[in-house]
Amino acid sequence: MSTTELKTEVTAPVPEPRRRRAWVDQVLIYLLSFVLALVISAFLIAFADPDVRSALPYFFSQPMDTISAAWESVSEAYKALFSGSIINFSAYTVTDAIRPFTESLYTATSLILAGLAVALPFRAGLFNIGAQGQLILGAIVAGYIGFSWALPFPVHLLVAILGGMLAGSLWAGIAGLLKARTGAHEVIVTIMLNWIAIYLLQYLLTLDAFQRPGRDDPLSPPVAAEGRLPRILGEDFRLNLGFILALLAAWFIWWLLERSTIGFEFRAVGANPSAARTAGINVRRAVTGVMVVAGAMAGLAGMNQILGGSTEYALGNGIAGDIGFDAITVALLGRSTPLGVVLAGILMGALRAGGSTMQAATGTPIDIVLVVQSLIVLFIAAPPLVRKIFRLRAPKPE
Amino acid sequence: MRLELRGITKRFGTFTANDSIDLVVEPGQIHCLLGENGAGKSTLMNSLFGLYRPDEGQILVDGQEVHFRDPGDAMDAGIGMVHQHFMLVPVFTVAENVMLGHEHTKGAFLDIEAARAQVLELSHKYNLEVDPDALIEDLPVGVQQRVEIIKALVKDAQVLILDEPTAVLTPQETDELLEIIRGLKATGRSVVMISHKLREIKAVADIITVIRRGKVVGTALPTASETELAAAMVGRAVSLRVEKGAAQPRDVVLSVRGLTVRSATGQAVVDHVDLDVHGGEVVCVAGVQGNGQTELTQAIMGLEEFVTGSVTVKGQELVGRSTREVLDSGIGFVPEDRSHDGLVGPFSIAENMILDQYRQEPFAKGVRMKPSVIAANAEEKVAEFDVRTTGVQLSAGSLSGGNQQKVVLARELSKPVVSLFIACQPTRGVDVGAIEFIHRRVIAERDAGVAVLIVSTELDEVAALADRVVVMYRGKIVGIVPPDTPRGVLGLMMAGVPLEAALHSDAAHVGEDLAEAPLVVPAEAVEGVPVEPGEAAVVPGQPTAEQPLLGDRATTTPTTEEGGR
Numbered sequence: 001m002s003t004t005e006l007k008t009e010v011t012a013p014v015p016e017p018r019r020r021r022a023w024v025d026q027v028l029i030y031l032l033s034f035v036l037a038l039v040i041s042a043f044l045i046a047f048a049d050p051d052v053r054s055a056l057p058y059f060f061s062q063p064m065d066t067i068s069a070a071w072e073s074v075s076e077a078y079k080a081l082f083s084g085s086i087i088n089f090s091a092y093t094v095t096d097a098i099r100p101f102t103e104s105l106y107t108a109t110s111l112i113l114a115g116l117a118v119a120l121p122f123r124a125g126l127f128n129i130g131a132q133g134q135l136i137l138g139a140i141v142a143g144y145i146g147f148s149w150a151l152p153f154p155v156h157l158l159v160a161i162l163g164g165m166l167a168g169s170l171w172a173g174i175a176g177l178l179k180a181r182t183g184a185h186e187v188i189v190t191i192m193l194n195w196i197a198i199y200l201l202q203y204l205l206t207l208d209a210f211q212r213p214g215r216d217d218p219l220s221p222p223v224a225a226e227g228r229l230p231r232i233l234g235e236d237f238r239l240n241l242g243f244i245l246a247l248l249a250a251w252f253i254w255w256l257l258e259r260s261t262i263g264f265e266f267r268a269v270g271a272n273p274s275a276a277r278t279a280g281i282n283v284r285r286a287v288t289g290v291m292v293v294a295g296a297m298a299g300l301a302g303m304n305q306i307l308g309g310s311t312e313y314a315l316g317n318g319i320a321g322d323i324g325f326d327a328i329t330v331a332l333l334g335r336s337t338p339l340g341v342v343l344a345g346i347l348m349g350a351l352r353a354g355g356s357t358m359q360a361a362t363g364t365p366i367d368i369v370l371v372v373q374s375l376i377v378l379f380i381a382a383p384p385l386v387r388k389i390f391r392l393r394a395p396k397p398e
Numbered sequence: 399m400r401l402e403l404r405g406i407t408k409r410f411g412t413f414t415a416n417d418s419i420d421l422v423v424e425p426g427q428i429h430c431l432l433g434e435n436g437a438g439k440s441t442l443m444n445s446l447f448g449l450y451r452p453d454e455g456q457i458l459v460d461g462q463e464v465h466f467r468d469p470g471d472a473m474d475a476g477i478g479m480v481h482q483h484f485m486l487v488p489v490f491t492v493a494e495n496v497m498l499g500h501e502h503t504k505g506a507f508l509d510i511e512a513a514r515a516q517v518l519e520l521s522h523k524y525n526l527e528v529d530p531d532a533l534i535e536d537l538p539v540g541v542q543q544r545v546e547i548i549k550a551l552v553k554d555a556q557v558l559i560l561d562e563p564t565a566v567l568t569p570q571e572t573d574e575l576l577e578i579i580r581g582l583k584a585t586g587r588s589v590v591m592i593s594h595k596l597r598e599i600k601a602v603a604d605i606i607t608v609i610r611r612g613k614v615v616g617t618a619l620p621t622a623s624e625t626e627l628a629a630a631m632v633g634r635a636v637s638l639r640v641e642k643g644a645a646q647p648r649d650v651v652l653s654v655r656g657l658t659v660r661s662a663t664g665q666a667v668v669d670h671v672d673l674d675v676h677g678g679e680v681v682c683v684a685g686v687q688g689n690g691q692t693e694l695t696q697a698i699m700g701l702e703e704f705v706t707g708s709v710t711v712k713g714q715e716l717v718g719r720s721t722r723e724v725l726d727s728g729i730g731f732v733p734e735d736r737s738h739d740g741l742v743g744p745f746s747i748a749e750n751m752i753l754d755q756y757r758q759e760p761f762a763k764g765v766r767m768k769p770s771v772i773a774a775n776a777e778e779k780v781a782e783f784d785v786r787t788t789g790v791q792l793s794a795g796s797l798s799g800g801n802q803q804k805v806v807l808a809r810e811l812s813k814p815v816v817s818l819f820i821a822c823q824p825t826r827g828v829d830v831g832a833i834e835f836i837h838r839r840v841i842a843e844r845d846a847g848v849a850v851l852i853v854s855t856e857l858d859e860v861a862a863l864a865d866r867v868v869v870m871y872r873g874k875i876v877g878i879v880p881p882d883t884p885r886g887v888l889g890l891m892m893a894g895v896p897l898e899a900a901l902h903s904d905a906a907h908v909g910e911d912l913a914e915a916p917l918v919v920p921a922e923a924v925e926g927v928p929v930e931p932g933e934a935a936v937v938p939g940q941p942t943a944e945q946p947l948l949g950d951r952a953t954t955t956p957t958t959e960e961g962g963r
């Protein structure tokens with residue numbers, strides 16, 4: 001009673017201007033960007049549809065043909081996108097109905113981990129383009145341990161996870177060390193290290209130690225059962241321990257950045273290197289350290305790729321997909337905060353998972369998903385544009 | 399052009415930075431704004447210049463209401479502004495910087511000739527001497543500022559806003575600037591100037607508006623005394639001179655021997671410097687900006703790369719040590735440029751308060767930081783040093799310039815174990831009330847036995863704090879003199895003239911000024927201060943209470959007519 005009275009007393013003299021808070025504005029911009037991206041993509045979906053294109057020539061005499069064909073194709077595509085990523089209402093069993101969302105999380109796992117590998121260096125003023133290479137190294141080492149060693153269950157998995165992390169750390173550490181010691185720009189170094197990693201993988205897959213017996217295409221033997229990430233919702237769902245690890249990793253990065261002296265150094269170096277130096281922070285060590293931790297995250301993503309079963313637990317040239325590059329998008333979307341990366345990773349995972357369903361069900365190319373993704377990023381990067389389109393006022397400055 | 403502000407109110411969140419401010423700037427008027435740090439002066443000027451949009455109020459130009467959406471609008475309306483922090487592109491030439499934003503073109507090409515001509519014309523017209531082809535990064539601060547003024551004038555501004563233009567200037571440069579301002583006034587233009595230096599305000603102002611906590615509390619004429627102005631601004635009596643007893647020097651704490659610092663190009667910027675600072679004394683390094691004072695302190699802190707010689711603190715060698723080791727040996731350090739070296743702008747005030755102590759207990763245990771302890775510490779320091787803010791979790795970048803400086807000082811002056819305190823331009827941008835407090839704190843440190851080394855281009859500050867004054871010129875120490883050495887002598891020494899010659903030359907110029915000229919006495923006679931062999935030392939004849947010290951003497955005569963320089 002008395003506390004509420006006190007509160008009103010304190011706030012009363014200054015009338016709070018009735019404008020949105022900054023974070024509400026943020027969320028609004030994100031949502032509207034998403035909506036805008038879907039609207040624009042809808043046009044692309046419509047024009048990519050053969051029915052729409054065949055109705056188009058007589059648009060002016062019979063506009064409804066085009067419009068209904070367009071509506072049909074767009075709504076089918078987005079329905080498939082939804083049922084492939086969130087909930088499938090037309091499924092017969094509960095398992096089938098909720099499977100899409102677990103698939104989204106499953107797909108998001110590597111994106112989150114690799115996203116962290118880009119987001120953390122961002123905070124320290126470094127641009128890690130090398131998540132792809134670090135991820136490949138992590139996959140190589142985790143995979144090798146997985147399929148060529150024989151150890152009992154939790155030990156085997158643990159060793160493989162650690163191996164993947166270390167390999168990623170090492171690969172990123174090279175870039176960090178070069179930057180710290182010689183000033184070599186991390187963008188160039190990490191791009192080069194990506195290529196080295198890609199060719200290293202190609203080469204390794206030609207060696208007997210990596211070759212699956214009885215096959216002559218570049219494919220490794222499958223990872224032993226003891227080295228696989230266990231599924232967490234039963235055998236019906238692919239979602240596995242990797243997702244929990246990704247959440248733990250995100251929490252760890254948050255703790256590191258916001259609650260530890262190490263993260264304090266990282267952030268200080270990122271925000272004002274000369275003030276950091278004057279305050280006694282060893283800028284070189286921080287640069288190397290950031291890359292080592294980031295590499296560990298990318299290494300975990302590589303580990304998840306191979307031990308999580310997305311390639312049938314085998315190492316091939318496509319092990320990394322484009323994850324190391326999509327990670328940059330995830331980090332940007334997530335504003336380089338761990339929570340943001342988790343959310344952005346899940347969004348992109350959902351678009352991926354839904355995209356495959358959409359392609360299978362409606363023939364709409366999965367590339368549309370890439371367009372949606374790119375448009376979201378584009379709009380989020382330009383809040384004034386979104387504000388203009390929706391005639392929003394700017395939030396009050398903090 | 400007559401400029402009028404009516405009822406300007408600007409809020410940041412729930413905080414009201416400007417509260418219904420009225421202000422009239424008549425044509426040909428030099429209007430000075432005076433107010434404490436965080437009073438809202440910069441905010442008001444930014445609202446006027448179209449950088450902020452005021453929440454309430456009107457801006458009238460010649461009686462017509464105007465709305466500025468951005469600085470471009472303000473410039474079109476005839477208002478120019480030079481900001482507290484310069485906004486020039488270092489790798490561009492003067493002419494390129496001046497035309498930036500309203501480029502002259504010839505077809506598809508930039509017409510740099512037209513821009514050069516314009517620079518030459520303006521610099522001729524207003525006596526703003528600059529070379530249009532010089533690169534900004536090669537120019538001294540004072541000249542860079544002229545470029546800013548030219549930039550502000552290209553659109554034929556009738557009102558020029560100067561936000562703390564003299565904070566980074568040397569006394570000579572300040573005098574030149576005041577001349578330029580008078581020149582502008584002579585052409586019928588008006589100037590709005592913000593400054594914390596009462597002396598220069600008195601020297602140029604036609605009228606002074608005093609702002610306190612976002613409100614206009616009154617106007618004053620330049621005939622008002624400094625004490626009156628200070629009191630109006632702070633709301634209490636301010637003593638402009640620190641009360642301090644004689645120094646009680648103890649053992650040598652900082653000992654510098656043969657210290658040489660080279661720039662990346664191999665030039666010696668600090669050249670074989672020998673210097674001792676005892677516990678319990680304040681040594682001020684005076685000199686024109688850029689004569690190696692900054693590099694001297696940076697070298698002590700382990701921030702310079704090419705250093706030879708020796709620096710010891712309490713017998714511990716520091717050359718070759720990392721900055722962290724240097725700091726850990728018990729040194730408080732206030733760097734010269736707060737926004738570049740002293741603060742991390744996006745970090746909270748609380749984080750900035752521990753920027754160089756984040757690993758130490760009680761702020762951290764192992765690698766785990768203690769946010770609540772850090773916040774509590776900040777609350778305490780903010781209260782103690784009167785940092786004007788609405789919360790310690792706000793970013794340091796949102797503080798007013800002077801309050802940012804207070805954060806750095808609060809951090810460095812309240813370190814637990816300090817044997818040496820080094821500060822470069824400690825009170826740059828700080829209001830007179832806060833200067834009083836800071837000077838008292840520095841003297842308190844001294845009296846607690848800390849060795850204090852202050853680098854300042856502000857001769858008032860040197861006079862107020864120093865027990866001994868070291869004058870540097872081109873990386874070398876010209877001489878070490880007592881604090882009440884006449885300004886003229888100091889000025890000559892700062893130009894490289896040795897003490898003996900300076901004394902005579904000064905005497906020749908302003909004989910009457912030296913009625914109480916200091917006597918040169920044997921070094922051993924200086925009480926309490928053990929003098930190193932080869933160090934020059936003088937003491938004044940009879941320092942008495944009636945004999946004014948430097949600052950006061952200068953205030954009685956207009957700044958620009960200072961003799962001897």
Ligand SMILES: Nc1ncnc2c1ncn2[C@@H]1O[C@H](COP(=O)(O)OP(=O)(O)OP(=O)(O)O)[C@@H](O)[C@H]1O
Nearest residue numbers: 410415435436437438439440441796797798799800
């Ligand atoms: N962007 C911002 N967000 C929140 N508060 C702000 C912001 N800008 C200024 N303030 C606050 O408004 C107040 C006035 O600031 P302003 O910069 O106008 O002071 P000032 O009078 O110029 O002081 P100084 O003499 O130190 O330069 C300060 O308390 C400052 O913390």
Ligand SMILES: [Mg+2]
Nearest residue numbers: 439440798799
């Ligand atoms: Mg200001």
